Amino acid sequence: MASPKTDIPDDLRAPLLQAALVHVPFDGWSDRVLALAARDLDLDPGLAELAFPGGVRDMIDLLATTRDREMLARCRKDNLSSLKTGQKITLLIRRRIETGQDIREVVGRTVTFLSLPPNSPLGIKILARTVDLMWKAIDDPSTDFNYYTKRLTLSGVYSSTLLYWLNDESENYQDTWDFLDRRITNVMQFEKAKAKFRNMRAKLPDLWQKLPRLWPSL
Numbered sequence: 001m002a003s004p005k006t007d008i009p010d011d012l013r014a015p016l017l018q019a020a021l022v023h024v025p026f027d028g029w030s031d032r033v034l035a036l037a038a039r040d041l042d043l044d045p046g047l048a049e050l051a052f053p054g055g056v057r058d059m060i061d062l063l064a065t066t067r068d069r070e071m072l073a074r075c076r077k078d079n080l081s082s083l084k085t086g087q088k089i090t091l092l093i094r095r096r097i098e099t100g101q102d103i104r105e106v107v108g109r110t111v112t113f114l115s116l117p118p119n120s121p122l123g124i125k126i127l128a129r130t131v132d133l134m135w136k137a138i139d140d141p142s143t144d145f146n147y148y149t150k151r152l153t154l155s156g157v158y159s160s161t162l163l164y165w166l167n168d169e170s171e172n173y174q175d176t177w178d179f180l181d182r183r184i185t186n187v188m189q190f191e192k193a194k195a196k197f198r199n200m201r202a203k204l205p206d207l208w209q210k211l212p213r214l215w216p217s218l
Contacts, residue, residue, distance in 0.1 A: 009051035015041060016051055017059050017066075025105035029056040029113040057122055060110055064126040067099040068133055074098070080138060086188045092134045093158050093180060097165050108166050131155050157183045 019037035027033050033056060038048035052058040074095045080088050100107040114123030131154040135142070142150050161183065165176040 009047060012041075012043065012047060012051045013062060014066075016043075016048055017062055020056075020059055021063075021103055021106050024109050028109050029060060031055055034059065056113075057119070060113065061122065061126065063106075063110070064130065067096065068130055070099045071096040071130075072133065072137060075137060085138065085140075086184050088138045089134065089154065089157075090180060090184045092137060093161055094177060096130065096134070096158070097162055097176070104166070107162075111163070111166065127155055127159065131158060134158075153187055157187060 016034070016037045019040045020033045022040070023033045023036045027036070034048050034052060035045055038045045049055075052062075054061075071092065075092055078091055078095075080091065083091065113119055114126070128151065131151050134154060135150060140150065157180075161176060161180045164179045165173055168176045170176070
């Protein structure tokens with residue numbers, strides 16, 4: 001059984017993160033933010049460091065994890081099973097972005113922080129985890145090459161939509177959702193074209209399939 005001292009930092013992670021979010025728009029993601037959060041909660045700074053041994057990087061990772069969970073919780077109420085694949089992905093991206101509406105400035109600061117070379121591995125880890133959860137949420141059966149290409153494609157759509165949203169001043173972010181719809185439409189058209197090409201290739205006579213190997217002798 002874990003000792004009380006071991007339990008204390010874990011119990012403090014959520015309240016410390018919440019307290020830090022107030023300061024991030026002004027101070028960015030810096031060591032000062034963790035110290036200010038500890039001060040606001042009347043905590044010993046040492047306890048805050050035990051709760052987040054990796055500093056603000058650990059705080060950002062926890063923030064992303066909690067927002068991913070919130071995305072999934074919101075989508076459980078949307079009855080995804082009744083939607084087509086493109087509609088499901090569109091809704092998941094929208095719900096994930098909407099989890100940041102109450103902390104939009106923090107999201108902007110986070111994107112800036114993760115774009116710095118020393119922090120890019122964490123950014124890639126968080127992005128990969130989010131898009132993987134999206135595909136798993138709709139029970140996507142892809143394996144092998146398709147497994148990775150779908151996640152890479154979704155990473156691009158989600159990232160570009162998030163950046164668009166950060167600069168969107170339209171009412172209820174309608175411009176962002178229109179942008180997202182266009183991106184998803186383009187992706188789905190590309191996927192249909194790939195599927196059509198695969199089907200055509202499968203139906204080609206054996207001679208045409210062997211033609212590339214025979215070409216040098218013709």
